[in-house]
Amino acid sequence: MAFDFDFSNPSAFSLTDFTPNGDAEFHGSLFDLTANTYSGGINNSVGSVAYAHPVPLRDNTTGQVASFTTTFSFGIKITDGNNKGDGVAFFLGKYPPALPPNSQGGALGLCTDYCDVNKTAGDDRFVAVEFDTFNDRSDPNVTYDHMGIDVNSMVSVANLSLLSFSLNRTMSARVDYNGSAGVMNVEIQSYSSIRRTRSSMELRRPTTLAPRWTSAPCCQQRWPCIEFSAATGASIELHQLHSWSFSLLPPGSSSSTASSMDEDFEKGSGPKRFDYAQLSAATGDFCEEEKLGEGGFGAVYRGYLKEQDVQVAIKRVSRGSIQGRKEYTSEVKIISRLRHGNLVQLIGWCHEGRELLLVYELMPNGTLDTHLYNPTVLLTWPARFKIVLGLGSALLYLHQEWEQCVVHRDIKPSNIMLDASFVAKLGDFGLARLFDHGRGSHTTNFAGTMGYMDPECFLSGRAGPESDVYSFGVGRARLVEWVWGLYGSGAVLEAADERMGGDFDRSEMERVMVVGLACAHPDGNLRPSIRQAVSMLQCEVTLPKLSATMPTPKYS
Structure with a gap:
């Protein structure tokens, strides 16, 4: 179970997935959790917004509690520095959701009459992470602002004091729960025009998420509800929810998806974790002057890492892109494990709040398409032939030489990078999939780029090594039928880029x-494997005899 809602993007969510209670309402691009007016809040207001579906937190067969991670962006706006309170909470409570009576003020919409002496019991139990802006009788009194973890009571079992009045802007938070170890970690980040701050706390308590409402087998109504609540008392402030993502891992998993990546990447000599502040500084706060390009799911920036004294390319995933988040996960899970001279090296990664960033080695000569389609730039034939062989070597490694078969699914000139020596390096593994060797093609979701994508995928929805071989053969979109016609008339060399003026090795050109x-044969079963294709290019085997005319595709 997983979701990713950006409330400023209407296509990213449906209001039917939420249950508001009390004073909570959706207003255009966010949820107001309390009765807000933009000149100020209203006192004694309380509201909650719940995910409208129960969460299967405990496995009914084994009794194990699942792990989860959730991130959210929320805002607290204090309209009067001497008159503020009370705060926001993320919590797990009973399903279906209901707002407790008399839960305004310091109760934060979690329980009736503060529940600081008599804890809640039965179906009214809850586990909450609170972001509190007011000192009530049960709160620590070091500062006004603090965050805490609450279990069935407003007396926090773990808390962290924050700077007074620091919970007064738009912030992002992340809660990770490890179901196996019973560990909850909470992190909050806030950004201002001056600086970024980050605070975190951890609670180790194996029984924290094992109240009775997760134990009844086959009873959906005993599964918990995940939701947000907020309240004001005699004092007022605004409380708003801007975005929310949640991922549930199978019972017995050691951590959330992001935490799992943290553990994997910090082992050995692989990619390393960077702080957002480092990468922001490296790119001049992601200024337009450093932008190298932009795609459907994010932009790429040139950056300089002072500590390592190295130039890098930093990909910043678009905040509102659900597909971008999936590609980020795929990229870090796959490319971080691959080692080959014709693959772009992933140096590091960063996921903080809603920011997802990937750090790569910088390719000084950009992408192949900038050379193929630029009338003022000419790649010599030796450089072109070396690029073809390099890409073939990369695909041979991915398809046959690594421990699993990696199908890239988006091979095209803009994903082929060129280093300072014009060595080709394949990048962008956001659409890649892993398969066991020998299992053949697999049904997948529709993915790829028109013109380079295997047309058979339109019919079958199946992608495999033969799909990558097709894209490798195409090289440049919408030329296959024309080149095949020249081949049939014995004039295939006329397809060579006329800008080279015939300055190329004719034997190599014919082989290519x-x-x-x-490789671009309409029937995937008749295409060579990438090993066979590379062997042909290197004169290790003879070229095939093709039909004089392009075979009629069965998908025509």
Whole structure:
């Protein structure tokens, strides 16, 4: 179970997925959790917004509690520095959701009459993470602002004092729960025009998320509800929810998806974790002057890491892109494990709040498409032939030489990078999939780029090594039929880029053209494997005899 809602993007969510209670309402691009007016809040207001579906937190067969991670962006706005309170909470409570009576003020919409002496019991139990802006009788009195973890009571079992009045802006928070170890970690980040701050706390308590409402087998109504609540008392402030993502891991998992990546990447000599502040500084706060390019799911910036004294390329995933988050996860899970001279090296990664960033080695000569389609730039034939062989070597490693078969699914010139020596390096593994060797093609979701994507995928929805071989053969979109016609008339060399003025090795050029046509054969079963294709390019085996005309595709 997982979701990712950005309330400023209407296509990213449906209001039917939420149950508001009390004074909570959706207003355009966010949820107001209390009765807010933009000149100030209203006192003694309380409201909650719940995910409208129960969460299967405990496995009914084994009794194990699942792990989860949730991130959310929320705002607290204090309209009068001497008159503020009370705060916001993320919590797990009973399903279906209901707002307790008399839960305004310091109760934060979690329980009746503060429940600081008599804890809640039965179905009214809850586990909450509070972001509190007012000192009530049960709160620590070091500062006004604090965050805490509450279990069935407003007396926190773990708390962290924050700077007074620091909970007074838009912030992002992340809660990770490890179901196996019973560990909850909470992190909050806030940004201002001056600086970014981050605070975190941890609670180790194995029984924290094992109240009775997770134990009844086959009873959905005993599964918990996940929700947000907020309240004001005699004092007022605004409380708003801007975005929310949640991922549930199977019972017995050691951590959330992000935490799992943290553990994997920090082992050995692989990619390392960077702080957002480091990467922001490296790119001049992601200024336009450092932007190298922009795609459907984010932009890429040039950056300089002072500590390592190295130039890098930093990909910043668009905040509102659900697909971008999926690609980020795929990228870090796959490319971080691969080692080959013709693959772009992933140096590091960062996921803080809603920011997802990938750090790569910088390719000084950009992408292949900038050279193929630029009338003022000419790649010599030796450079082109080396690029073809390099890409073939990368695909041979991915398809046959690594421990699993990696199908890239988006091979095209803009994903082929060129280093200072014009060595080709394949990048962008956001759409890649892993398969066990020998299992053949697999049904997948529709993915790829028109013109380079295997047309058979339109019919079957199946992608495999043969799909990558097709894209490798195409090289440049919408040329296959024309080149095949030249091949049939014995004039295939006329397809060479006329800007080279005939300055190329004719034998190498013919091999590249014929191998390209063989790889782009309309019938995937008749295409060579990437090993066979590379062997043809290197003169290790003879070229195939193709039909004089392009075979009629069965998908035509």
